[in-house]
Amino acid sequence: MTTLTIKEFTQAVGGGMTPRMVRHYHQLGLLPQPVRSPSNYRLYTQKDVLRLQRIVALKQQGFQLNHIRQILEVEPEEDTTASLMTQLQQQYRAVIQQISQLRQTASALEGLLGRDRDCEIIQAEVLAQLKLLEVDTQTGLGGLEKLWNGLDAQVHAHPEAFAESLERLLPEFSSRSEIEQDLISNLVLACGDVSLASFVRLSDRAIATSREVLKSGCQIVADIPTVAAALDTTRLAHLGCPVETLIDNSHITTATEAEKAFWQDQKWQEKLQQVSPGCVLVIGYAPSVLLSVCKAIQNQEIQPALVIGMPIGFSHAPAAKRQLMQSCVPFITVEGTLGGGLLAATVLNSLVESLIEKPDCHCYLRHS
Incomplete structure (x- = not known):
């Protein structure tokens, strides 16, 4: 040997x-x-x-x-499937508990760091008192609650300054373009989770390609009506970008319904094969739609200019996103299980906003 x-x-x-x-x-x-x-x-x-x-x-x-x-430690000769799955489930619960505890800590830090300048005076007073607080005792915990109440009392005096909060909370993104920074900021605001910023993935030419095709009036295809309804139709109309819905059924509003409908009705899969070359696909719910998109791209059956792939799911969705990131098409996605129609629509809206100022919400109707 x-x-x-x-x-x-x-x-x-x-x-x-x-x-x-x-x-x-x-x-x-x-x-x-x-x-x-x-x-x-x-x-x-x-x-x-x-x-x-x-x-x-x-x-x-x-x-x-x-x-x-x-x-x-699970021996190969044992019936490992049930044993290993039990271990993984226990580990998952332990990790989720750790995440929950860290989320509480993060929320407390966000509550302090995310305060805007108008809150800084009372914030300084709270921080000074916080140093003296014995948080390990019941009295201390009660005192901490009073400090938060005092700090929160200031939020009624003015609107929240989101830009100031994000400047303190977001990671360093100086190497990214201004458009990309703005896109990530909008995604964080759409879900309220600063940690999302670490999972956003863009291909090298995603921003440049999207700007080119949007200015040329490309077709926009959303996976379900809920996603299409969240798109900035005013700016898209000014750019001349028509919006289509793949699973065109107003009763389909959830990831479960979208996934089931796409598999059960062949016409939606056939409709996917008919999307225009150079279109932008916005997928926010059904992971199987994104899987089918990746397969169709690989087989050269469709040629989208950009895929915004942010479906929801715990097995198919992460797999679909990995396939998207390995494809040759420009993409924007969020790794793992995170996603949703609002996030997918937010990405497209941020790209469109970088091209055109907010117009009069009805002016495009006069030219239709």
Whole structure:
């Protein structure tokens, strides 16, 4: 049996693995202790390579090391499916609890950092009192509630200054274009979750391509009426961009209904094949629509100029988005399960807003 030294072992695994990381994984119990040569060198086998590659792959998918150890502890000869699924469900609940706790902390920080300048005087007073507060006692918690009440009392004095809040809360985006920064800001405002900014993905030419085709009056295709209704029809009318709905049924209003309708009625799938070359697809609900779009693009059956792919779902939607990001077409998406019709429409509206000032909401009717 061929054996490898620790240096050869890390090279075979790849992924930036180092001997120091290997020794760390031994200490954590993720890797079994290797056999030793007569000179006391660690010797590894191909089985060790495969195990460490699996550890690296799971880590890249976001699993924590203690979770990975539990997954690897399930013996192959056991009925692993039920056991592993139970473990993953337990881990998921633990992670969701951690996210909930972090979300509470984030909300408290947002409540302080997101205050605009008109609140700064009382905010400074609250921060000064916060340093003196014993939050571990019941009295302290009551005092904290009073501080928040005092701070919140100022919100009735003026409208919220969203730009000031986002300037403090959003990550550093100086390397991105002004249009891209504005798009991400609008997405955050549409859902109220600052963390969304880290999951927005745009292809290299997404912005430039969208501006070109929108100025030329391209066709806009939304997956369901709810998404189409959220589009900025006033600006689109001024640009000469017609809006079409793929699943053209006013009774379809949810992701569940959209997914079911697209699969059950062949006419919607056939309609997808008929979209105009150079159109912009806006998909906010049905993951199967995005999957079909990616397949049709790959088979050169349709040629959209841009795909805004933000369907909702927990298995098909993330997979559809990954396929979109691997396609050759310009795209804008949000990684993972996050998405929705409002977010998809917000993206298109931000792109359109970058091209044309808000016109009189009825002036285009006089020219129709």
